[in-house]
Amino acid sequence: xxxxxxxxxxxxxxxxxxxxxxxxxxxxxxxxxxxxxxxxxxxxxxxxxxxxxxxxxxxxxxxxxxxxxxxxxxxxxxxxxxxxxxxxxxxxxxxxxxxxxxxxxxxxxxxxxxxxxxxxxxxxxxxxxxxxxxxxxxx
Amino acid sequence: xxxxxxxxxxxxxxxxxxxxxxxxxxxxxxxxxxxxxxxxxxxxxxxxxxxxxxxxxxxxxxxxxxxxxxxxxxxxxxxxxxxxxxxxxxxxxxxxxxxxxxxxxxxxxxxxxxxxxxxxxxxxxxxxxxxxxxxxxxxxxxxxxxxxxxxxxxxxxxxxxxxxxxxxxxxxxxxxxxxxxxxxxxxxxxxxxxxxxxxxxxxxxxxxxxxxxxxxxxxxxxxxxxxxxxxxxxxxxxxxxxxxxxxxxxxxxxxxxxxxxxxxxxxxxxxxxxxxxxxxxxxxxxxxxxxxxxxxxxxxxxxxxxxxxxxxxxxxxxxxxxxxxxxxxxxxxxxxxxxxxxxxxxxxxxxxxxxxxxxxxxxxxxxxxxxxxxxxxxxxxxxxxxxxxxxxxxxxxxxxxxxxxxxxxxxxxxxxxxxxxxxxxxxxxxxxxxxxxxxxxxxxxxxxxxxxxxxxxxxxxxxxxxxxxxxxxxxxxxxxxxxxxxxxxxxxxxxxxxxxxxxxxxxxxxxxxx
Numbered sequence: 001x002x003x004x005x006x007x008x009x010x011x012x013x014x015x016x017x018x019x020x021x022x023x024x025x026x027x028x029x030x031x032x033x034x035x036x037x038x039x040x041x042x043x044x045x046x047x048x049x050x051x052x053x054x055x056x057x058x059x060x061x062x063x064x065x066x067x068x069x070x071x072x073x074x075x076x077x078x079x080x081x082x083x084x085x086x087x088x089x090x091x092x093x094x095x096x097x098x099x100x101x102x103x104x105x106x107x108x109x110x111x112x113x114x115x116x117x118x119x120x121x122x123x124x125x126x127x128x129x130x131x132x133x134x135x136x137x138x139x
Numbered sequence: 140x141x142x143x144x145x146x147x148x149x150x151x152x153x154x155x156x157x158x159x160x161x162x163x164x165x166x167x168x169x170x171x172x173x174x175x176x177x178x179x180x181x182x183x184x185x186x187x188x189x190x191x192x193x194x195x196x197x198x199x200x201x202x203x204x205x206x207x208x209x210x211x212x213x214x215x216x217x218x219x220x221x222x223x224x225x226x227x228x229x230x231x232x233x234x235x236x237x238x239x240x241x242x243x244x245x246x247x248x249x250x251x252x253x254x255x256x257x258x259x260x261x262x263x264x265x266x267x268x269x270x271x272x273x274x275x276x277x278x279x280x281x282x283x284x285x286x287x288x289x290x291x292x293x294x295x296x297x298x299x300x301x302x303x304x305x306x307x308x309x310x311x312x313x314x315x316x317x318x319x320x321x322x323x324x325x326x327x328x329x330x331x332x333x334x335x336x337x338x339x340x341x342x343x344x345x346x347x348x349x350x351x352x353x354x355x356x357x358x359x360x361x362x363x364x365x366x367x368x369x370x371x372x373x374x375x376x377x378x379x380x381x382x383x384x385x386x387x388x389x390x391x392x393x394x395x396x397x398x399x400x401x402x403x404x405x406x407x408x409x410x411x412x413x414x415x416x417x418x419x420x421x422x423x424x425x426x427x428x429x430x431x432x433x434x435x436x437x438x439x440x441x442x443x444x445x446x447x448x449x450x451x452x453x454x455x456x457x458x459x460x461x462x463x464x465x466x467x468x469x470x471x472x473x474x475x476x477x478x479x480x481x482x483x484x485x486x487x488x489x490x491x492x493x494x495x496x497x498x499x500x501x502x503x504x505x506x507x508x509x510x511x512x513x514x515x516x517x518x519x520x521x522x523x524x525x526x527x528x529x530x531x532x533x534x535x536x537x538x539x540x541x542x543x544x545x546x547x548x549x550x551x552x553x554x555x556x557x558x559x560x561x562x563x564x565x566x567x568x569x570x571x572x573x574x575x576x577x578x579x580x581x582x583x584x585x586x587x588x589x590x591x592x593x594x595x596x597x598x599x600x601x602x603x604x605x606x607x608x609x610x611x612x613x614x615x616x617x618x619x620x621x622x623x624x625x626x627x628x629x630x631x632x633x634x635x636x637x638x639x640x641x642x643x644x645x646x647x648x649x650x651x652x653x
Binding site: 051053054055082086088089090091095 | 283284285301303307310311314318328329330331332
């Protein structure tokens with residue numbers, strides 16, 4: 001699909017991984033140049049349910065390096081409204097990647113969410129089970 | 140739009156019924172009610188409560204609700220010339236308040252109104268933008284959800300112009316309806332598009348009758364829930380709703396015979412008012428058995444008031460609260476130091492500190508005791524009321540027995556009447572304890588408690604009579620007794636309620652905030 005043909009800058013799909021299991025993708029991502037995350041490398045894991053695209057995919061950061069960002073928890077969970085209630089079946093993996101890159105790029109100060117330690121201790125493994133409260137769209 | 144089309148939403152209803160589909164759960168009622176359903180006006184004069192004559196209401200079945208909803212839409216549409224589907228969304232946006240809608244429609248900025256209600260203004264029909272679809276040369280379009288190329292005939296969309304293939308639309312709507320329980324508030328499938336999908340489109344795209352039915356239920360549900368003149372009967376599995384002319388805390392009786400308060404939906408709770416009852420119910424949910432156990436088995440740390448359970452060991456207590464760590468004696472709650480090694484002769488009862496600690500403890504125990512006092516009585520009546528059907532059964536048996544003893548059918552009806560009154564008294568008494576719990580003592584509250592005592596003791600006597608075996612010898616005697624007693628009960632119950640109501644009017648009642 002278009003993600004393979006014309007990916008946003010710094011984004012590649014781990015094709016071998018996706019071939020072994022079509023419902024679980026890993027996307028490699030690089031911090032955009034000119035931002036706080038320039039040169040950093042991250043991995044995003046996508047899990048698709050049988051109801052995809054009518055049900056949103058489960059998206060978290062995995063691997064050693066989880067970006068430090070006010071909307072990203074240290075366990076990789078991302079507070080982003082299009083991943084739950086604002087999801088639309090017309091969105092794609094590419095659109096999600098783009099949203100996340102732009103979320104990283106507009107960040108002005110690297111820090112964890114204020115409730116990080118509490119959330120990470122108490123949350124479910126699946127971020128979609130969290131009742132997210134989207135209150136800040138400046139970053 | 141012509142009037143035929145206004146019924147399309149429910150057009151499939153009849154289809155379901157005739158095919159004997161088992162998904163129509165809306166009408167599981169005694170066949171005895173069947174005849175009453177056609178004439179749905181239910182006047183409150185049939186109600187057993189005396190103070191409802193001036194509060195007219197109707198009981199609506201699911202069909203009546205639908206009809207009422209369509210009437211509301213028609214009424215607005217007779218004034219405002221916009222498509223019915225748009226009217227429905229607008230009405231839903233204003234919580235079915237017709238006046239508010241009209242006001243905004245004629246006084247305010249109409250474009251802003253349509254924007255707020257998430258509909259495309261019907262007056263701007265000039266150019267429908269084709270934002271999403273990519274038209275290819277041979278009359279094919281690509282669906283942006285499944286990325287398949289489809290002939291244009293299989294692509295569809297609403298006023299916002301986002302087009303997807305019908306299969307994707309159907310799947311999308313089904314997910315929203317079944318998994319997310321959304322009705323009137325489903326928006327276009329495109330990302331960030333707030334435009335709501337109208338009911339006509341939903342009914343056109345959904346094929347599965349189960350999904351259609353669920354959608355209708357959701358719409359009816361939200362219609363009743365956001366309409367301040369309607370309330371569902373809270374009785375389990377009851378599908379009727381009550382329609383009033385103005386909302387008020389008044390008793391209404393559903394066709395299922397459940398009597399409830401229109402304002403709060405709880406069982407009819409005279410004399411206590413809705414807000415106190417709500418507080419009471421919350422308190423009962425929070426406390427009850429837990430507090431009971433706490434009262435019996437724990438003490439509070441005299442310093443930090445944390446609750447402590449002593450599960451063994453000596454009386455030298457060291458509070459485990461890390462910011463407190465108080466040393467004290469379990470027996471007298473005084474500080475530990477003066478006890479030294481001779482705690483067992485704990486003879487320091489009149490020490491000030493220990494006394495204060497015990498006083499504070501006493502106070503909280505007293506508050507708890509007070510709560511438990513009222514709670515027990517409240518629960519007791521509630522429990523007795525739950526056995527009401529048993530009592531009706533046993534009374535029915537007795538009535539048959541008496542008819543065999545040369546009494547006519549009409550002569551034995553007093554027994555049923557007695558049980559009716561007994562239940563009414565219990566219901567009233569139950570809520571008097573909630574009222575009394577929050578009531579601050581004054582002269583009027585003493586009168587109230589006297590009234591309460593009177594009804595309480597008369598009710599218990601009546602209850603005893605009804606439980607007692609009725610033999611041939613005491614038949615005439617007991618009939619007289621029962622009749623006298625239930626008349627007395629009924630009269631005293633009414634007096635008690637009148638007194639409380641008078642108090643509301645004259646501002647006698649002061650509440651404490653325990």
